[in-house]
Amino acid sequence: MKKEMIRIENLKKSFGDLEVLKEVNLNVQESEVVVLIGASGSGKSTLLRCINFLEIKNGGRIVIEGEEIDPKTHNLNEVRQRVGMVFQHFNLFPHKTVLENVMEAPLKVKNQNKSDAEQEAKALLGKVGLSDKADVYPAKLSGGQKQRVAIARALAMKPDIMLFDEPTSALDPELVGEVLATMKELAQEGMTMVVVTHEMGFAKEVADEVVYMHDGQIWERGKPEELFDAPKEERTKDFLSSIL
Amino acid sequence: MFDLAHILDVLVESYPLFMKGLWVTLQLTFVSVLIGTVIGLIFALFKISGIKVLNWIANIYIALIRGTPLIVQIFIFYFGLAELGISAFWSAAFGLAMHNGAYIAEIFRGSIQSVDKGQMEAGRSLGMTYGLAMRRIILPQAFKRALPPLGNQFIIGLKDSSLASFIALNELFSIATTQGSRTFDEMTYLIIVGLYYLILVLLFTLLVNLLEKKLSAGE
Numbered sequence: 001m002k003k004e005m006i007r008i009e010n011l012k013k014s015f016g017d018l019e020v021l022k023e024v025n026l027n028v029q030e031s032e033v034v035v036l037i038g039a040s041g042s043g044k045s046t047l048l049r050c051i052n053f054l055e056i057k058n059g060g061r062i063v064i065e066g067e068e069i070d071p072k073t074h075n076l077n078e079v080r081q082r083v084g085m086v087f088q089h090f091n092l093f094p095h096k097t098v099l100e101n102v103m104e105a106p107l108k109v110k111n112q113n114k115s116d117a118e119q120e121a122k123a124l125l126g127k128v129g130l131s132d133k134a135d136v137y138p139a140k141l142s143g144g145q146k147q148r149v150a151i152a153r154a155l156a157m158k159p160d161i162m163l164f165d166e167p168t169s170a171l172d173p174e175l176v177g178e179v180l181a182t183m184k185e186l187a188q189e190g191m192t193m194v195v196v197t198h199e200m201g202f203a204k205e206v207a208d209e210v211v212y213m214h215d216g217q218i219w220e221r222g223k224p225e226e227l228f229d230a231p232k233e234e235r236t237k238d239f240l241s242s243i244l
Numbered sequence: 245m246f247d248l249a250h251i252l253d254v255l256v257e258s259y260p261l262f263m264k265g266l267w268v269t270l271q272l273t274f275v276s277v278l279i280g281t282v283i284g285l286i287f288a289l290f291k292i293s294g295i296k297v298l299n300w301i302a303n304i305y306i307a308l309i310r311g312t313p314l315i316v317q318i319f320i321f322y323f324g325l326a327e328l329g330i331s332a333f334w335s336a337a338f339g340l341a342m343h344n345g346a347y348i349a350e351i352f353r354g355s356i357q358s359v360d361k362g363q364m365e366a367g368r369s370l371g372m373t374y375g376l377a378m379r380r381i382i383l384p385q386a387f388k389r390a391l392p393p394l395g396n397q398f399i400i401g402l403k404d405s406s407l408a409s410f411i412a413l414n415e416l417f418s419i420a421t422t423q424g425s426r427t428f429d430e431m432t433y434l435i436i437v438g439l440y441y442l443i444l445v446l447l448f449t450l451l452v453n454l455l456e457k458k459l460s461a462g463e
Contacts, residue, residue: 077368077373080370080371084369085369087366087369089362091360091365095385105371108372109370154370
């Protein structure tokens with residue numbers, strides 16, 4: 001039986017009076033790719049950010065790799081090292097070169113020695129197809145290249161789980177493919193992934209499970225072919241017909 | 245009244261004296277700006293910390309400094325610190341540093357807050373502590389943005405150091421006033437000392453511009 005990487009029980013999150021997540025439950029097994037879909041404001045990004053503790057839950061349980069994480073008592077920095085995150089707007093460090101972006105956390109968080117960190121960073125840049133950009137500053141890259149560097153940067157910490165928060169939403173259409181290809185490759189290597197996206201093609205092809213969120217709740221979930229081809233809920237049908 | 249030949253004569257003749265004053269002014273400015281930058285950074289971090297007590301301390305400090313004349317602050321430091329056996333130079337330096345610090349705190353606070361929130365999140369998501377992300381990711385970017393207003397504040401600090409003449413420190417301005425009253429030729433000496441300040445400010449502006457260019461290389 002596969003290891004359970006993420007278990008979320010009755011997760012609640014509010015911003016002021018606004019209830020963004022209402023008792024959400026979610027399980028992610030090892031090497032599984034779960035894609036979260038839903039309209040903006042449905043809570044999918046907040047859910048993702050709660051898994052990484054960039055937002056702190058108001059209620060419920062978050063279990064990462066079998067260990068319940070309590071933000072008050074756990075060292076969240078340690079947890080975040082195991083849970084990589086890729087952002088919509090890349091958030092590369094503009095004052096560092098591509099290589100330095102990838103090396104920064106291994107050097108300063110893991111205290112890895114410089115030659116090892118550099119070697120690994122170069123290997124990761126090779127993996128995302130950007131070996132020739134190592135010494136360039138992020139401002140010189142296209143959006144697709146930036147996002148691939150951001151993926152390499154997250155992978156440099158050797159996370160067990162990768163979270164993607166709308167990784168292609170800020171990209172020009174012609175640049176989406178290269179980022180999705182990198183993510184697909186990662187999925188095929190067995191990375192556990194939770195992906196918030198509007199790319200239904202990617203969801204159909206790569207996801208093990210697709211989760212449709214609406215109004216802070218998980219409305220429907222299932223294998224991609226079930227959810228896309230035979231959604232049970234009216235809302236899901238409406239949402240899918242509005243975007244396809 | 246405006247006899248250029250005379251001014252040049254006095255300029256050449258008074259050059260060794262003014263060099264001594266210039267040296268004091270430079271030391272005073274350097275020390276007070278340096279300490280002021282450290283103070284400014286600390287209080288800026290207090291202000292953005294989200295910790296109420298630290299916030300209050302920073303706000304009170306900035307309100308006190310901004311709400312009172314610099315000359316009053318210098319005298320308070322002078323008389324206060326003289327009792328502890330601290331020299332006029334160091335009490336002027338501390339007074340100016342505390343003064344500059346309040347303004348620099350606001351400059352740093354603004355520039356830190358202008359860095360995109362995603363930068364801190366990216367750092368934290370990689371497992372960095374708040375302090376590490378602040379030091380490695382946020383502050384280098386904030387410092388770059390702070391440079392133009394910081395340079396401006398340094399120039400103000402340089403000119404403000406002339407107020408140290410009131411506590412009998414022999415810096416540039418006090419050389420001009422003592423020489424002026426000794427020779428009854430105040431205007432000439434005031435013009436000369438004005439020139440010294442002008443040249444210092446121009447040189448300093450050049451330096452800041454060079455630094456700005458260097459820091460923005462690559463981006």
